[in-house]
Structures are given as structure tokens and as C-alpha cells.
Amino acid sequence: MVALRRLIGRRAYRIGELTFTHLAMIAVVGPFFFIFFYMFWSSVKPDYLFFEPGVWIFEPLLLNYTDVIENSDIIRNIVNSLIISSFATAIGLICGLLSAYTIARFDLRRLALGILVTRMIPYITMLVPFWIVYKNAGLLNTHLGLILSHLVITIPFGVWIMIGFIEDIPKELEEAAWIDGASRAVAFLRVVLPLSTPGMVATAILCFIFSWNNFQLALVLGGFDVSTAPVSVFKYADPESGSMGQMMAAATLVTLPVFVIVLFIQKQLTAGLTVGGIK
């Protein structure tokens, strides 16, 4: 490397390095972004161009969006999804953080394994028992019911991701706080919590995405009043449904809020990485 830098000059080497890094980044991230871009692009294409992927120039249509918005509950369900996923994420995060702290600091490995087991059980096997319990408890077709059901996803997830982050925070920092007279709770709030911010943001993003995309729980436990965004999209993925463009429009509408939220939180994530005592 040093020889190469000497051979071509420091400036040229730097330009080459930057170019290579950017190209590598585009190669890795590009396909993912392209899928989203193509989804959006197909949603504004006339249907008859759907099978002509080489056609890039056409008069874009908003027809599919107006059809989807007028003829489905997608907007209402996106709002429902925002409510349900936000609460499920917040509760999952709080429970996850507290449980992870306990597991990490008191070395409760068996408890951690027990929590992981709940993630291993396929949802499909839980749906009918869930439905029966919910019916008797009056939780079917309610926001509360769906939030509680999504905790099955977010809490184990939160616990397992947060364990790693808590373990990375040196115990000595907490002990220093104790020596200065802080109680365990104060040390947790003043020392552990700020240092866990990056982990919490990452966990929140993942919990939110998993909760947002969950279809089965909303399908079975939701109902005529409360349902979620993926249920609206799935309607358009049916063999008997109307239009490929509508399917893409519905998918774009449902992806958009989570995309914006993740972008926003990612800013906080970067900020979180630059503060704290152990960076």
C-alpha cells in the first residue's frame, strides 16, 4: 500500500481510495435502494408497461395511488400501524432494556434462553390460542389487543439485542457512580441509560420494523375496526386482484412512513454514537 501510494502520489491514491469506497458502497447498498425505486417507478407506470422494464420514459400516473387510497382502508390502517408499532416498540424497548440489564448484570443466562425460546415458536401455532383468549378478554379488534400481541415480537427482540449493549458497558463506570453515592437506580439512569442510547435506537428501529411488517397477528386478532397496513397491501397481492400498479402503489404507501421514520431515527443513532464515556 505504502509503495503504491509512493508510486502514484498521495493525492491520486486518496482519490482512488475514495472512488473505490464509494463504488463498493453503491455495489452493496445500490440493489436495495433500486428495489424501492423500482417499486415506486412501477407504481406510476401505466399497467401495460409493467412488463417492459426497459421503458423508463413515460407519462407518470397517480391513478394507482388515488385508486388505492379511495378504495381501501390503507390510510386508516397506516395510522393504526403507527399507533400499534410505536407503543409496541416503546414497551418492548423499556422491558427489553430493564430485562437485559438484569440478565447482564446478574448473569441470568437461563432466563435469557427462556425468552429466546418464545421467539422460536412459530406465530402460526399461537394464533388460535391467542384468538380464543382475546375473544374472552374482549381484546379482539382493538388497538390494545394488537399492541399486546406485538409485544411477543418486540420484547424478546429488545432483550436479546440490549443484552449485548449492556454487557459492553464497563461495570466499573457504574461502580464509580456507586462510590460517589449514587443508588443502583440512579447509576442506571445517569450512567447506563445514556451509554445505551445507540443500542436503544438500533433496537427501536428493528422492533418497529418487525412490528410494522407483521401481518398474521393483525389479520387474525384485528378486525373490522382495527387492522394494520400490511393487511391492506396483501389485499393487492391476490391472484384475483385488479392491478399490478395498484399493488406497487399500496406497497410504496406502506413503506414510506417506516422509511421516513428510520431515516429520522438514524440521525439520532449517529448522534448517539458520538456521545458517551466509552467511545
Next chain:
Amino acid sequence: MLNKKTTIARTGLSLLILLALAAPVTLAAEIDWRKHEGTTLNAIFLTAAYIDAWFRPMAKRFQKETGIRVKMVVLQAGQARKKQDIMLGGKDDTLDVIHLQMDNRGGKLTVAGHLEDLQPYLDDPSKTPAGYNYPQDWLGGCLNTAKVIKGQPLNNIVWSAQAQLLHIRTDLFKKYNVKVPTNLQELEAAAKKLTIDEDGDGKPEIYGFLSRGRDRLITASFATYLWNHGGSWFKTVNGKKVSNVNSKESVDAFMYYANLIRKYAPPAALNNRPPANAALFAAGKTAMLSELNYWIALSEDKRRSRVVGKTTTILVPRGPAGSHPNLPTMSFAIPKYSRKKDAAWMYIVWMTQQHIMQLGQNNSVPVCRRSVWLDKSFTPPTPGWGESARLAAEYGIAIAKPQAIAIGQMRDAAGEVMNVAVRTGDRAAVQAEADKQAAVMNALIEKTEVGMNFRGVRPADAKLMPESEQIVPIKADGLERLGR
């Protein structure tokens, strides 16, 4: 004597008074549409193009006229069935109306006793308008699906006749002067001629034929070809229902259909679902599309199609065993556990009235009432579509899919045979796979259907389509002279 006269007079007078009192009652037998005002009904629908185009506006109109609100949950068919199954299995009293295909789940739900007997509602003049005219005004093919099990009560009102027809590009048939097919040999010849590779690069610009090409989805589109060859999903041997997918006629049908897919359909047919196939046809990529009749709404939609004014539909051509259009239908039913059965029945009756069905029919939603097909206000998208859809609804075999309790697995088994046929084109391999899947189907029957009696694909009361009817849709569009 006088007393006797007085008695007669009094009796006569009493009778007159009774008649006078009874007359307004008879006149008042029209149902009170506002009777359930303020009620909210919960309904699950299987998604389809016509749900947004017709059901939603009609739900608003229904609310305006009756004061009953219908909350519609529209789901992809598999998910709708899953939700229905859980709600019905759990005797949920909040589900009031279900939208179902009797030829798919009707048998299962009937056997489980989940559906309300609708005959008492139909017979009650305070619940059913005098001119409702069921079943007299219903087309024969539709009625064949209403009851899928012998001895079944009337637990659904069948409303739509979604026949599998052949959508054709009239401009291409005219341009290349190709005979519009009336039999299966002519269909293959037309598919061959209309697979057009203008630039000679080995990749046709237009493919001759397109239909569903893989797995369980093929059962609905393949059924017509199966029956037209003389094959069937099942047969009865010594009073016992057994699989017939491995008979010579059935294997002939698998070979024929797979040959069309392999040679004349775009490669996408192997993966495509119906909307994608319909979009390919609307994009002008294929000359023929074997699909449900309502897809003409897409190919004739100026905003979504390149072939507006260039298509029509005909019946799937006759085979050695005649012409048996497959007629998947949709029905309304009321769960036995609903608390709002009367209001639910009102919705069903309202939706299936002649003038409401007429609105659907006039918007390319083919319905089961005979009178709406004959009404002057009905102008079909093309004359051929009108004739072919009507003939299919009159003579079609409504029980399209392999009727069984384990219908999903039965469809998978049939799909496997087709997969081998499309992949290999080798008769011996197809026969071997058909034998294997027939054994699978027979095992499923043994396991799941003890003591049940499905009516079979062609109920005894179904009418056979006369050979002369085959050309009626072709003549309606003036295409009968092509290819001469």
C-alpha cells in the same frame, strides 16, 4: 230461515271485512327496508377487481337506502378463508356476512354446520320481496354450485358467474387471417400461427397463448380443458369416490394444456398469477388469454391497456367430450352464529335484487340473474363477451375445483401433475406422476371424507351445451369467416 239468511249475510260480511283487512296486509308484504336502520354489519370479502369497482359503491347506496352500515374487510382469498375459518370455528357472533366460493370451501363449511339455512328467510314475505324470483331467475350453471353436497340446505345465495373464457385479440386474428378456434385442434393451430417472431431473434414479440401455468392455481383454468377432453378430477367406482386424474382422458388434457403453455406461452406463464397474465394480455404481448371473464374490464380500460377495442371473448373450444365451461361462482352466506342474521339477509337480498345486479352486470361484473343478461340496458363490452359469458353461466360446470374437504391438498396434487407435464412434455412421466398423485388424492378422501356425499362435477340436473352454441360468440363479433 231468516236466521239462516242472517247467518249467511253475517258470514259473508265477515268474510268481506276479513278480505278487506287482509288486502292491505298482502299489499304490505313488501319488505320494510328501514327495519334495521342503525345496524352495522361485519362482512369478509375475498378480494377481486369488482370489489372496489362495485361492492364499495353499493355498500354506500345500501346504507343510504336502509340505514345499515356494512363494514367490509377485503382480504386475499387464502387469508380471508383463514380468518373465516378461525371466526367460524370459534363461533364468533360478530361476523355477519361471508363471501365465499361454494366450489372451494362450501363443502367444508356446510359439513361443519357453520352456515345458516336461508330457505326460511327466502320463504318469508316480510324478509324477501315478492319479485325476488329465486331460483327461477338464476342461471342454471350458477345454481349447480349453490349445493355442493347431496341433501345440503340452501345456505348461500350464488350471485356471480365468473366463467373461464378465452380472451382473444381480434385485430391479430384479422391481420393474420387466422380461424377463430371452435375446437381444441384449431386452438393449437391458432396459438402456433399467432406466436409471432417478427424480427427473427428467436424471441417472439407476441405469444399465441397464455394461461396459468403452475401449481394449484392451474385447477381453475385447466378445468375446462380437462372436462372438454372427457377427463375429471374424480369418478365414482362401486359407489365410492376415487381420483380420476390418471385416466387416459385426464392425462390427454394435462398433455394438451401443458403443450400450449410450453410452446406458445411466454416464460412468465410459469410464475404468473392471473393479474400478471391479464396485464400481459392488456399490454399486447399475447394473442389469447384463457382466464376469467371479468378480466375484460382490464383489457378494455383505456388507462391501463394497449388493446382497447381489439379484444373479445369466446368459449374455450370444444374437445372430444364437448364444451364444458368452467364456472367459478361467488356466493353470499350468513354464519350461523351471527347476532344480526335478519339485517345480514336484508343485505344479501338487496345486493341480489334485479336492478342492483343489473348495475353490476352493466359494469362487466357477470352475475347469475338471467333477466339482467336479457335486459335492454345491458350492453356487453363486446357482443362475443356477452354471448360467451351468458352461455357459460347457463351451461357451465360450476364445481370447478376438485371437490373435497381437503381441497387445498387436492389442488396441490393436480398442480404437481401439471408441473411435470409442463416441465417434461413426456407422456410416460406425466402418467407416472398422475398415478402417484391419484394415490395421494385417494388417501385424502379416505382420511377426510367418510360418510360424505359431494354432488360431483356435473350434477344430474345440469344441461349439456349443444354443439351449435360454440360458434355463437364468434358469430356475434362477425369473426366466423376468418381463416377461410
